[in-house]
Amino acid sequence: MPTESALKFVGAPTWEALSGHPVHTGVWDDVNQVPHVSLGRWADLVVVAPATANLLARAAVGLADDLLTNTLLTATCPVLLAPAMHTEMWLHPATQANVATLRSRGIEVIEPAVGRLTGADSGPGRLPEPEDLFARVLAVLAAGPLAGRRVIVSAGGTREPLDPVRYLGNRSSGRQGYAIAEVAADMGADVTVVSAHVGIPVPHGVDVVEAGTAADMLDAMHTASADADVVIMTAAVADFRPDAVRESKIKKVDGADPEPITLVRNPDILVELVGRRRPGQVIVGFAAETAPDEGALLELARDKVARKGCDLLVANDVGGERVFGRDTTRALILDGSGTVLADVAGTKVDLARRLLEAVADRLDDR
Ligand code: C5P
Secondary structure, eight states: OOOHHHHHHSOHHHHHHHHSSOOOOSSSSSGGGOHHHHHHHHOSOEEEEEEOHHHHHHHHHTOOOSHHHHHHHHOOSOEEEEEOOOHHHHHSHHHHHHHHHHHHTTOEEOOOEEEEOSSSOEEEEEOOOHHHHHHHHHHHTTOSTTTTOEEEEEEEBOOEESSSSOEEOOOOOSHHHHHHHHHHHHTTOEEEEEEESOOSOOOTTOEEEEOOSHHHHHHHHHHHHTTOSEEEEOSBOOSEEESSOOSSOOOOOTTSOOOOOOEEEOOOHHHHHHHTOOTTOEEEEEEEEOOSSHHHHHHHHHHHHHHHOOSEEEEEEOOTTSSTTOSEEEEEEEETTSOEEEEEEEEHHHHHHHHHHHHHHHHHHO
16 A cells, blocks of 8 residues: 555556555556445554655644555554655654553554665664565464563673772673674564663564672572573673672772672573473573684583583574674574584574574473
8 A cells, every 4th residue: 555655656556466456556547445434444464564764754643645654543453654765754652652642552663774875974764674574474463472471681791890890801891792682572572671781772563671799689589580481591690799799989099909809600591590490491501612613612502501401502603703702693492401402503593583483392302
């Protein structure tokens, strides 16, 4: 159902030939079938892709000046809008207010992708890739393989405070955890991400609980995982923390060596969660290793899956700037007995998809 503006990009004959259906934009064609009401009532789902800033504004105020906006007013089914526009238009308070209004009415407005736009500019505002839109459609129709499942994903790196200004941290960016949360939501799951110091936006449709230290994360994961079907420990949890947090900033003293810092062990959250696993719950661990070769990585991974007792383990070699902060990764997925189920080289989203397929298979078997 193209708008007048859409027909300036792709003409009606192209739409008609490709779809095998007549194309109308106004409300004055086939009036005997009352299409401005009947189409909205008939549809199982209305998707507007791309949704321009103008369409979002018309939908938000309830204008009914063409067939599409009439249909949006009469639709009783779920409605999914995929905005695409230049970054300035997307970030403009008027557009953001329209998006908030539409979401408050239960309409799903997808977060646009970040990337090259129609000019030389790039930024948020790009139409998501067709396969991502399709995954959303499946999720909205609750046909995804994780529909009705509750999934908890930890992400990012914990920071263990030394004094009021310093901490011990690590280089985890949270990208892999957020990619898993996003793909799980696309597959229909109800997703909560327990997030430690992640600098990227939370995927749309995912709940977030902040947990900055290993101790905070332990509490948050216990609470969140109590009724979960799937628990995925992607976070880089500090193995050690300073034995005490100094109340004031540690000072340098001329001529004196710094005071040594004593470290104590943090609890292993993954092992604790495995110890309290609900019947049927699937628990996934990660192993970020620096291994000299593939054989050594596999050995470390097999040892870890046995020690931790999780159902699945993702092992990657994080040495040599290959993984941290990047969009790509290379990883092995192992089951609880140490058998390699997949060797994935690709984006963090590719790894998330492959991992969640393995999770869904396990849930189906239980
Ligand atoms: O033992 P290692 O730190 O290599 O194990 C990594 C896995 O264990 C990851 O899934 C990580 O989230 C989890 N972990 C944990 N609590 C810790 C340390 C690691 O849950 N204190």
